Amino acid sequence: xxxxxEILETDTLKNILILDTETIGLExxxxxxxxxxxxxxxxxGFYTPSVKRQFIIDQVYNNHMLFATSYYAIKRPKxxxxxxxxxxxxxxxGHALMIMKNDIDRLxxxxxxxxxxxxxxxVMAFNGKEFNLxxxxxxxxxxxxMGVASSFIHQTKEYNDFCVENKFVNESGLxxxxxxxxxxxxSDQKDFIEEHTALQDCEIELDILNYCILKGADLQxxxxxxxxxxxxxxxxxxxxxxxxxxESKYSFNYTKKINSTKRKAIILEK
Numbered sequence: 001x002x003x004x005x006e007i008l009e010t011d012t013l014k015n016i017l018i019l020d021t022e023t024i025g026l027e028x029x030x031x032x033x034x035x036x037x038x039x040x041x042x043x044x045g046f047y048t049p050s051v052k053r054q055f056i057i058d059q060v061y062n063n064h065m066l067f068a069t070s071y072y073a074i075k076r077p078k079x080x081x082x083x084x085x086x087x088x089x090x091x092x093x094g095h096a097l098m099i100m101k102n103d104i105d106r107l108x109x110x111x112x113x114x115x116x117x118x119x120x121x122x123v124m125a126f127n128g129k130e131f132n133l134x135x136x137x138x139x140x141x142x143x144x145x146m147g148v149a150s151s152f153i154h155q156t157k158e159y160n161d162f163c164v165e166n167k168f169v170n171e172s173g174l175x176x177x178x179x180x181x182x183x184x185x186x187s188d189q190k191d192f193i194e195e196h197t198a199l200q201d202c203e204i205e206l207d208i209l210n211y212c213i214l215k216g217a218d219l220q221x222x223x224x225x226x227x228x229x230x231x232x233x234x235x236x237x238x239x240x241x242x243x244x245x246x247e248s249k250y251s252f253n254y255t256k257k258i259n260s261t262k263r264k265a266i267i268l269e270k
Contacts, residue, residue: 013219014041015050017104017112017137018145018209020201021123024060024070029126032060032067033079033088034096035198037206038107046210051103054088054199055096059131072196082197093131101136111219112137115179115205117144145209147223149182152212154228159185164230166190175228179205186211 015038022033035054039047056079061067067076082088091099103109114120121142128135153159154177162185163169168176180194183204194201209217217223240248 013110015039015107015109016041016047017109017140018202018206019112019114019120019124019137020198020205021114021120022072022196022198023123024066026071026119028069029123030060030066030130031093031123031127032057032070033198034100035200035202036100036103037199037202038103038109039206040107046213047206049206050107052199052202053099053103054082054197055091055099056083056088057096058090058092060093061090075197078195078197088199093127094133097128097133097136101134104136104140109140111143112140113143113145113205113209115145115149115201115208116225117142117146143219144223144225145205145212146177146179147225148212148217149208150177150225150228151223152215152217153182153185153208155226157231160228160231169230173230175230177225177228179208182208 017036017038019034019036021031021035024030024032033054033056036052037049038051040050042048061079067073079088083090121137124135124137127133128138154175160175163175163181166184168181168184170176178194179201180192183194184190184192186208194204213219238249242248
């Protein structure tokens with residue numbers, strides 16, 4: 001899905017929106033949890049929260065037969081706790097999207113960001129159409145935090161080493177680049193578990209975006225997500241048999257790109 005990605009001058013980019021949606025499934029896009037942060041650029045050039053909101057959507061959450069089919073239906077007690085503690089608010093879809101639109105207009109938000117924005121863009125468009133409501137982000141450039149992270153985190157040697165060492169590599173040899181593993185890396189919290197509740201996920205995604213800014217990301221540019229193959233350091237040993245029947249062994253480290261077929265050779269490191 002093509003994202004709307006208008007280039008803006010970074011100096012004028014004062015307020016941005018970070019959003020996350022939780023849905024019944026990847027195909028059933030009915031949204032039961034909407035979270036967002038409106039973040040304001042500070043003097044150091046990073047973004048700090050000005051507004052935080054989390055809405056549990058009444059029509060989906062309280063449709064018990066529908067919610068029971070949700071991939072994360074087991075999290076219902078967590079939502080009960082959030083609502084009782086007034087950390088999240090139960091709202092009809094129309095009211096939630098109206099509040100979001102008013103926040104965007106009031107604070108003159110210039111861009112919408114999400115980790116894997118193509119999915120959240122599709123969710124927002126689907127629910128707007130399904131409930132016959134205005135989609136609050138349809139007029140904004142929709143930017144992908146995962147794309148920025150791909151350039152400034154996922155393709156670095158440090159991230160490769162972190163994933164290989166901690167076994168965050170999938171069966172096809174690709175590094176895991178989801179928000180949870182990315183946050184584990186930037187925070188050095190190897191035991192961190194993503195909550196998969198909308199506002200809490202927005203908070204770690206804002207941290208990831210600020211980390212990328214620290215590493216030199218320019219929000220005037222468009223960065224695209226790339227799949228990254230693991231580079232695994234291995235040991236190569238050469239055994240030379242001498243005339244006197246003794247053996248001489250020489251060991252080298254080498255890096256093998258998994259599934260690489262570009263050359264039939266290995267590069268030995270000194």
